[in-house]
Amino acid sequence: MTLALYNTLTRRVEPFAPLAPPRVTLYTCGPTVWNFAHIGNFRTFLFEDLLRRYLEYSAYQVFHIMNLTDVDDRTIKAAASAGKRLDEHTAPFVRAFYEDRDYLRIRPAHVYPRATESVPAMVQLVERLLQRGVAYKGDDGSIYFAIAKFPTYGRLSRLDTRELKVGARVASDEYGKDDPRDFALWKRAEPVDDQVGAAWDAPFGRGRPGWHLECSAMSLEQVGRCCHTQTLDIHAGGVDLIFPHHEDEIAQAEAATGQPFARYWLHGEFLNVRGTKMSKRFGNFLTARDLRDQGVDAAAVRLLFWQTHYRKPLDFTDEALSAAGQGVKRLGEFHERLVRAAGAAGAAGDGKGPLAVLTTQFESQFRAALDDDLNAPQACAALFNFVHDGHGALDTRAPGAPGAPGAPGALGALERAMAVLDILPTPRPADPAFERSIIERVAARDKARQAKDFSAADRIRAELKAQGVEIEDGAAGTTWRRV
């Protein structure tokens, strides 16, 4: 079986085949850095992380572009009300986004183009659209895209463009349009834009880019620079971006290049908090840093998100998060046990046996689940069956048998799966003084055992247990771990 993905463009799960394998070009709409990103935004970024990691697991070479929207209506408004220049206002939120990304173990994109640093590409794109006659200057001095000149408009969102016309509201600042459906590519500079440093000179007038234009220009510029193409393999984002954002991105890019803009469109569903849509008003507005400050292990957040398919809404509750935390802990214990068993097994330990059979079964189930449109809930179910049955196989090995046959193979499979899911518990920070004291006590116990003073040895074991340390005597000596 090979990877198949649900393509919003065709409304079908399709076999995935990139244009120039093994390369995959991936563009994901990034955060608007007017404020902290909330966990709903991060659900989208985590689904994209799963996609990216699974492509890499499947031996594709991914070139991942994520933009930062550092100029748009919201950033300008927020900067103006804080009495700051645009870059002064957005800089701390850019830093916060990177910190939150690292906390949540999201693999960094290869490039993070910023809108404010990509203005020349946007100006060029507008010029091309003007030359091709699909853009025009409105009575208000802004530049608009003429939807009537792009007959396939609405293909992604399957909107009936006639309905769109009836339903369209003419925004007060966009009174200069020929057709109410048309959208702004370039907005004429207002005094507030100049005040915060968000206006640029262009041959068609001083102004600033529209949000949709930013993504088209940045993706075309980056994918052209890296891979000499004008067609992305995958474009992804949240479902709320399908219309109008992605529809408009397609119109701008395809009208300019005459090439398909993206071959696969993937969209992640919403996140609700305790049953309702997240909002500041309901007091359920959560950011990634709120979770980090509460001491939540990012592994638990990731597992919680993997347990719902990316195309289904996810309900975020404290109970679900704490259950995911328990799952992560169980997984960590199994991983540690495999590490010890694999160490004891040595080079000769990777033989056949029940654990080897379970490992093969797990890997094929894991792959089949993720090949099927990134079915992470099913991949997690296979993983936790492996944990359960793997413990069983380790428990039932013959007493006194050297090592655990199959343990190195099982460990390898688990770690390969972790390269995709990345849900092992975050290691506790090392405490050298504590570790020294434990090593001393373990050595004292070894001495007592050698002198056959088993009551002293048992006393030390109990004493260590009280400190949260478990010890295990194996062929390679005594090992200890914090529980």
Ligand SMILES: [Zn+2]
């Ligand atoms: Zn975008």
